[in-house]
Amino acid sequence: MVKKKFDFDVTIPVLGRPNVQTPLRNPRYVDESVPMPLILTSEELTELDTDILKKKFEKAGPREKLYFDPSKTKCAIVTCGGLCPGLNDVIRSIVMEAHYHYGIRTVLGITNGLRGFIPEYGYEVRELNPDNVSHIHQFGGTILASSRGRQDSEAIVDSLERMNINILFVIGGDGSMRAAKSIVDEVSRRKRKIAVIGIPKTIDNDINFITRSFGFDTAVEKATEAIQCAHVEATGVDNGIGIVKLMGREAGFIAAHASLALQEVNFVLVPEHKFTIDGEGGLLQAVEKRLRARNHAIIVCAEGAGQDLTGGDLLRDSSGNPKLGDICGLIVNRLKEHCKVQNLEMNIKFIDPSYIIRSVPANAGDRVYCGFLGQNAVHAAMAGKTGMVVTQLKSSMVHLPLDLVTVKRRNINIHSDYWSSVMEATGQRQYMD
Amino acid sequence: MVKKKFDFDVTIPVLGRPNVQTPLRNPRYVDESVPMPLILTSEELTELDTDILKKKFEKAGPREKLYFDPSKTKCAIVTCGGLCPGLNDVIRSIVMEAHYHYGIRTVLGITNGLRGFIPEYGYEVRELNPDNVSHIHQFGGTILASSRGRQDSEAIVDSLERMNINILFVIGGDGSMRAAKSIVDEVSRRKRKIAVIGIPKTIDNDINFITRSFGFDTAVEKATEAIQCAHVEATGVDNGIGIVKLMGREAGFIAAHASLALQEVNFVLVPEHKFTIDGEGGLLQAVEKRLRARNHAIIVCAEGAGQDLTGGDLLRDSSGNPKLGDICGLIVNRLKEHCKVQNLEMNIKFIDPSYIIRSVPANAGDRVYCGFLGQNAVHAAMAGKTGMVVTQLKSSMVHLPLDLVTVKRRNINIHSDYWSSVMEATGQRQYMD
Amino acid sequence: MVKKKFDFDVTIPVLGRPNVQTPLRNPRYVDESVPMPLILTSEELTELDTDILKKKFEKAGPREKLYFDPSKTKCAIVTCGGLCPGLNDVIRSIVMEAHYHYGIRTVLGITNGLRGFIPEYGYEVRELNPDNVSHIHQFGGTILASSRGRQDSEAIVDSLERMNINILFVIGGDGSMRAAKSIVDEVSRRKRKIAVIGIPKTIDNDINFITRSFGFDTAVEKATEAIQCAHVEATGVDNGIGIVKLMGREAGFIAAHASLALQEVNFVLVPEHKFTIDGEGGLLQAVEKRLRARNHAIIVCAEGAGQDLTGGDLLRDSSGNPKLGDICGLIVNRLKEHCKVQNLEMNIKFIDPSYIIRSVPANAGDRVYCGFLGQNAVHAAMAGKTGMVVTQLKSSMVHLPLDLVTVKRRNINIHSDYWSSVMEATGQRQYMD
């Protein structure tokens, strides 16, 4: 466990002094910054100075005084990047909270992600209300559609001004949180009073400081279903190998967690943990040993694993994310060759359930969480907070500055108890180390 | 609708005269061949002479007199070919019926398909009893494992004799039913008294005369879940295209039926219905038109569709099935090229849920059916029938000779009401005809 | 098997001569009554004269000539009685077919069942279109809401005339089909040209001649989940008894079919099969024997079973259905008493999943069927047919006159192979006969 010095600020920017009386009836107000020394576990502390022990995070929740007058407030919601279970739940929660609790009359849905702000694309803006969002939590995806890639902040703020929007909720990943920060900066440059609140979305669970991202539980649940199928296939023939590709460009949380859930996985490969293909301790020999011992093998592979082996090129997609080399294709081919040479007849079944995992509705646990995120995003915005995200840290809902969550990506600490449990569950160390 | 002359025999071979009293208590016996003029619909009549109107199929069910003495009977079960929901239900039903109703003491499970009979492979034979099969219907796959490809009939019959097996239940597809027929012929050549009963398994629903194959309903159910995900993905971006590959080497029933079930599919491509890629009425222009009109498109493609377009090579896999060209890969690539040329930005998401569809447990409807198949297979065998399969024809359980079901493959009649309804559901004719 | 003389007419009433050209593009027309001698199995023949062998049912499907001019046609849909999986699918299918294939501009949704026609209730009428029905198949229940009980036919026809409705689709059970018949009679008395088409809905599967009712498969699937839970509970304690109440006022099809599907049920009790509580062969002793032999027992009981034992009173509910005595309550109490007297410690867990079974969305198989029902209902109405229902008979979609389906209720023939299989699956005869 390596601890790096990492200094950070947890102060949340505000648009001005709140002095409008809230219309909420009898809530428990959180009207001042509550001291909340959060203790992180060793896993979470890797990149943090122990100074964090003295930090006081701002607690999320309703404030007694508001910055915006609800009767005059206009909100907008935009969903960015790839799909993730729970997007519609967050949209619904924001609309319901704004409408029923604050009495806000207008919530606009910007369609097709940040492109929806750019007039040239000509996308419509949809009016959202309790009626047209009441059932959307039962569908996967996002009713607003999405897009990847960045758009010009000036053009976005032009749009916000043109539509007289006071509050913008940006639901998106790491890149979108950076985009949100640029919008905040542009708004600030123009000295406008527009609040920008982020709701971090990352099915890979890889946003810094976001220890729980919505949709992750659901994704793991669906991933285990696919692994279960791989297990049935692998045990349904002699020397069957099931290989399941899961999401995880830089962080293998879904692969790791699903391996813990099903306990049928023999090899889990993640970006954080380098492995070799050839030679003693390499994957090929390891799988061969496993087949000879037990007649079947289940491999779960995060899409970003083994990029040093694929010669992952450095091309970038339209979101600026590096394009990944096809590690599963490589493994499948090399295993076939290897087993042929070793005269070991085997059957490989490759399953890629990624789009199925991303596009289902959220499960109950994620729904509860999405509800909290939406509610608290509205509370924060109405109090005049901006440049921040809402998230759960430990068991509390808090505000974090956008700067903090975008400073780096989160990934598995392979020296942690967590990874140790994963290795224990797969038993792969007996073959590969 | 073309009607061809097709003469066929529905007589079931018998090993000898049944004269052992059944141990069954108070069943409804089916002790003689019941006249049962079955009327098939026009779809099913395509390849049949109307002489079928006069045919009398043999009804399945318990017989009062048995050929085998239950106390001395030894059965074996083997599962062959690819996975299909319900395999374990059929195994369980046979074991339960043999044990509880006939008091048969030994049911052996041959492992790894027909290879399990070949000593060189060295596979174990498992004793099956109510205890070790009681929960297996809750798992997908087959507890006996399977293999593809044929094995020498003489070697198989040597094994049957060595193990003193009286009844062999073969659960498998078209190829396995042919293998069963060879075993029957070899048994007959040796003048042995071994009954061989087939239970036809075909997730593609493509065995001749088998109007309902077990696992098909479940497969369609799971296929619709994947299509639903493709729909969520396609509508989650601007100009999204979801393309779902489904099973169906020569018959597109799963693709067609899932399209009827979900009613979100815009193009369904099956082996029976030729289509073109280029030009007016071709798939590329059709999809382009759909995108320009509705901003998203869902394509469902059976794996065996458009083989004239892929130049599907004539290599054969180990089961002797032709290897298919990659039609989905072709479509994805051509669509990308086409849209680039047409300057139409779009997003393709390709989903291949095949292994997930095959390996789930059977749904309730299929479970009921698998129960009937297992029960009636035991009834038939005990009465000394052989060289036959059990199946449902219309709403009756009947016996069909192996010769009949292997004479040709079944597929979609594209001149039928059924296909007409599929075309109505997708609406693709407005773009492609 | 008793065969009664039962003469019936299969002629479908028509409003007049169709002479409008259909707007459908290239369908397979069914322009004349197609001879279709349907052979029913012995189970289905119980109440029918063998004259049925000579009957020619009218085939469902698109007609080349229409009676109504699509551009001037106004349709209405009403859903009546209790919930059943698939109601929304039928509504959706009718709307889609009317809109996309016939170009009909107006489809009205009458809300709250037949009450929706009665002005005093003041219920709104909703305009249905592809947009507002496109997702409804993903929800259980009916978007139109429903009500029980009959309403005055004259008032209903007054409403139909006032709204200028040309075609009424009535989705409902036995009672609603009778109500539909009264509406047809009243329309006829007034010499109006209003087509009334029934789509029979019966989760109990008990409408005469309707061998497959939509939602039944889904109901059985959900019922097996509840039985599975009862099994887990019963085996989770010593001498555990799981008792599951299922729908089935006069017909025990759900109970019987679910018992076949799960094969864990030890006693299935249905209205068609009388049983005794006390004495040798009675339920109490039977359960006791089972507990002493196997330590747990699963009882599945249709709500209408054993009404001679409950002294089921003859009060009627608002739909005119007899109110049932609480057979499960009786069994639970008597079992507790009996086991106390016998000094047999036991644990009863009673599960009533009825509302959960009724209110889920339809599964894929039912969705396909609901699609066919809606499409063909529209085809029939547009051709000027009336006083009829669409249904599947064997594997064909046909028209049946309302008179035929309401003449009596369908139930399980306890002398059939079907019931014999159920008894074989439960094994209850060894304890109770």
Next chain:
Amino acid sequence: MVKKKFDFDVTIPVLGRPNVQTPLRNPRYVDESVPMPLILTSEELTELDTDILKKKFEKAGPREKLYFDPSKTKCAIVTCGGLCPGLNDVIRSIVMEAHYHYGIRTVLGITNGLRGFIPEYGYEVRELNPDNVSHIHQFGGTILASSRGRQDSEAIVDSLERMNINILFVIGGDGSMRAAKSIVDEVSRRKRKIAVIGIPKTIDNDINFITRSFGFDTAVEKATEAIQCAHVEATGVDNGIGIVKLMGREAGFIAAHASLALQEVNFVLVPEHKFTIDGEGGLLQAVEKRLRARNHAIIVCAEGAGQDLTGGDLLRDSSGNPKLGDICGLIVNRLKEHCKVQNLEMNIKFIDPSYIIRSVPANAGDRVYCGFLGQNAVHAAMAGKTGMVVTQLKSSMVHLPLDLVTVKRRNINIHSDYWSSVMEATGQRQYMD
């Protein structure tokens, strides 16, 4: 928020000095008590002195030195009380950890709960091994069966001695943790070296200090399915009321959490929050207002809610738990009366899904957690710990003394943000306060 003085000890008892070398290969050892100041949120702090801020809990995990020699260690597992999703996962995890990681040869399954130790009952003891537990996580319930009520500690320890058991794992609720404590005391009195480790099981989530109990997530997921059905039923008729009874004798966590997840619940009734039936602000008028405003209402009621209204008698069941009055029956009857008097026609559908919720297999999230619980229970026992439970506190796995978790029950703090969010989600304050 009331803070009471509550002093407690977090020291874990040990059987003696560990000095056997662990057979584990390369784990991250936790060989000393790690300082871990845990900060609880205001909800969790209600009954605790702030002294807790200075407490150091013992971290769970593998120890380098063991107290027991694995090659000579004999373990036993017993499951007690009502069913809960995940029981089989915990059993499986213990067996797998003991077998594969420590090389322990014998793990016994005591059947039928603590009764399994009492010779008079004559229950068998089952040998558990990786083969016979490998699939059990796919089933609900417990393969060992369970029973309620206490048994004599002396008799239990007699049994432990007779079977030469070194480690006993007790999976059970509040009462079972007390029983475990008595066993520890008796073992200590006899100066035996038997470790007793508790794994707290409480579907109600009401064990003190156990902020997350296994199976709770799954229970909430299933509860939402039942509520969804109630919603479909309630909106499927005019003035429909859906009332769902959920588990929760003294703590309404399942009801509260499911209400947050589905956001369709209008009234949630829990034991912690008193309510009135009659008069202004009472439930009857509240529901009436809701019906008049919105035409349907969904009530979710924990079984232990409103016991002051039912005159809940003080009879005790065999586990010593108070028997609850039938609050749902009371509400149903009073609502019927009230609406009759108010001349408001309505339809009540009552759903009790309790046994369905309890008896399903655990979802992926709970499976991961059960895996951690089992692994760490074995680690603790092998190190010679006793009289303790393993659990997650915040995001860390820790050891807590049995004394601490049994000192009182946990329930919802109705002055917390959590309950405030629940009230916000239901909106019931506008009708009932």
